[in-house]
Amino acid sequence: MRLSGENLILERGGQRLFTGLFFEVREGEALVIQGSNGAGKSSLLRAIAGFLPFSGGHLRHEGGNAQARLGEQAHYLGHADSLRNALTAEENLAFWAVVHGGSACGVKPALERLGLLHVLDFPVRALSAGQRRRVALARLLIAHRAIWLLDEPTTALDGGSQTLFASVMQYHLSRGGLIVVATHAPLGIGAARQVRLDYAGHASVGVAV
Numbered sequence: 367m368r369l370s371g372e373n374l375i376l377e378r379g380g381q382r383l384f385t386g387l388f389f390e391v392r393e394g395e396a397l398v399i400q401g402s403n404g405a406g407k408s409s410l411l412r413a414i415a416g417f418l419p420f421s422g423g424h425l426r427h428e429g430g431n432a433q434a435r436l437g438e439q440a441h442y443l444g445h446a447d448s449l450r451n452a453l454t455a456e457e458n459l460a461f462w463a464v465v466h467g468g469s470a471c472g473v474k475p476a477l478e479r480l481g482l483l484h485v486l487d488f489p490v491r492a493l494s495a496g497q498r499r500r501v502a503l504a505r506l507l508i509a510h511r512a513i514w515l516l517d518e519p520t521t522a523l524d525g526g527s528q529t530l531f532a533s534v535m536q537y538h539l540s541r542g543g544l545i546v547v548a549t550h551a552p553l554g555i556g557a558a559r560q561v562r563l564d565y566a567g568h569a570s571v572g573v574a575v
Contacts, residue, residue: 367393367429367512367544369414369436375422376406376413382421383409389561393429393512396535396545396555401563407548408444410563411515414546415442430512440513441466445521447502451491455482455501458490459508468509476507481530495522503531506538514538516547529554 374387383406391397399407412418414425416437427436449458459473477483480500485493490501499522506514514535520528532554535545539555547553 367542368427369397369513369544369546370426370428371414371423372426373423374413374420374425376409376418377421378406378409378418384563385422387423387561387563389559391544391546391559393542393544394539396539396547396553396558398553398558398560399546399548399563400550400560405563407563408517410561411442411517411546411548412444415440415515417442436513439511440515441506441509441511442515443502443505443519444517447498449490449498449501452489454487454489455493455504456486458501459504462505463508466505466509466511472508473504476504477501479507479534480504481527496524496527499523500527500531503534507534512543514543514545514547516545516549518549518551519547520549520551520553 368390370390371387375385376383389397399410401407409418413420416435430439455477456473459476460470463470463472474483474486477486480503482497482500485497490498503519520531523531535553535555539545
């Protein structure tokens, strides 16, 4: 599997966020998007997921299911946790399992993997910010999708939870998965490809550690 961008241009509200962006990431690799607030990190992720149109260039996806759109083969996790406060952690994930074509049988193992089995029956409104975020992250595990598009995934996580999620990401990569992640914080997954955006609409490519 390979995901690449060639001379990508993205605009929002008549403002050009970046131009001439090139990147490539293959199965088993992570691509880290870095840059200041407002530089276009979240917009780039949303465009890759298919929620926004690129203004120019080519986004290419090779491998996977040729009959499905890229967004249908990816998990997208944005800033919002997308959880219903009145539902329990289990009920929220059971809903997302149906949406993503998974099975409710995967809900308990996903919560256990994120250290949350003890809040299975708790309404989400009763959870801490860190617990809510981990419930949202558990969505990545209830249905297999090779591509993960993550926007600041470790927000609200303490050190132990960040280490736990790093192991989840490492496992996904070891199975041939691919991760594109916008973050200010170290991820704890070793070397990764990097794209850095700036306010002037420029992009540079390198390696992040």
